[in-house]
Amino acid sequence: MNGAQVERFFATLKAANPSPQTELQYASVFELLTAVLLSAQATDVGVNKATRRLFAVANTPAQILALGVDGLESYIKTIGLYRSKAKHLLQTCQILIDQHGGEVPRSREALEALPGVGRKTANVVLNVAFGEPTMAVDTHIFRVSNRTGLAPGKTPLAVELGLMKRVPTDYLVDAHHWLILHGRYVCQARKPLCEACAVVRECDFGRHLKSSTA
Known part of the structure; x- marks a missing residue:
């Protein structure tokens, strides 16, 4: 995934969900x-x-x-x-x-x-809580980052550091929410829902899938 594709990837996710939130419930x-x-x-x-x-x-x-x-x-x-x-x-x-x-x-x-x-x-x-641009790499983000070609890495730390370099500044604060939600509901572990994926055109996996079935 090149820089232009990364930009389109996050612009698309932002357009679909401008203010993503954690699904954990809390009041403090x-x-x-x-x-x-x-x-x-x-x-x-x-x-x-x-x-x-x-x-x-x-x-x-x-x-x-x-x-x-x-x-x-x-x-x-x-x-x-x-x-x-x-x-x-x-x-x-x-x-x-x-x-x-x-x-x-x-x-x-x-x-x-x-x-x-x-x-x-x-x-x-x-x-x-504090609005800092950090990247909390869980299993969903690790999978999405490697599968899409966004920020491949062999360890969560490698993926985190890769994402911090590759995600455009304007998207950094919300990026980990978008990636978690995308991995949880669309780019699932066993079978990614590529036919329902809004960013499949930017994704390495999606492009390879299309070329293999063409």
Whole structure:
């Protein structure tokens, strides 16, 4: 995918969805951090179902800590790896209170120092909560970037760095939302829906598919 194709790719996605949003439900930066921490190897739908119940009774670091391990686990037990996530969330809440006045920090270094928060989670918080042009590479973005030829890479970090170089500045803040949604609903893992894809003309995979069936 060359530069002109990349520009058309994102212009098309933007025209279809001018203000893309995360599908995780949250009402504060802390709720966002919690939801993203819980979302590893889980669906947004599953996380939202659990956090709706959790946030109704505890949506601050102090309130989460007050639940204790057993109390917290009772709200998130439907989510995969819930025991380790509960442990990490409680540790994170303690650090937020002890070191950050109960607030979520807005630096990558401070975010990645929180238990259960890796580079991807930090990127989501920096982007969604604070509007920074970061790229949170999940399985959808990794697949779309490689399949389309947008930013091929063998690791999530390689794809992230490639995207940061290739995505035009005007699209950077929203780019990871467009790519996640495109991977989730159109450029799916088992069978991409090329016949319903608005950017198939810009995509390496789509062009190769057309040439092979011509």
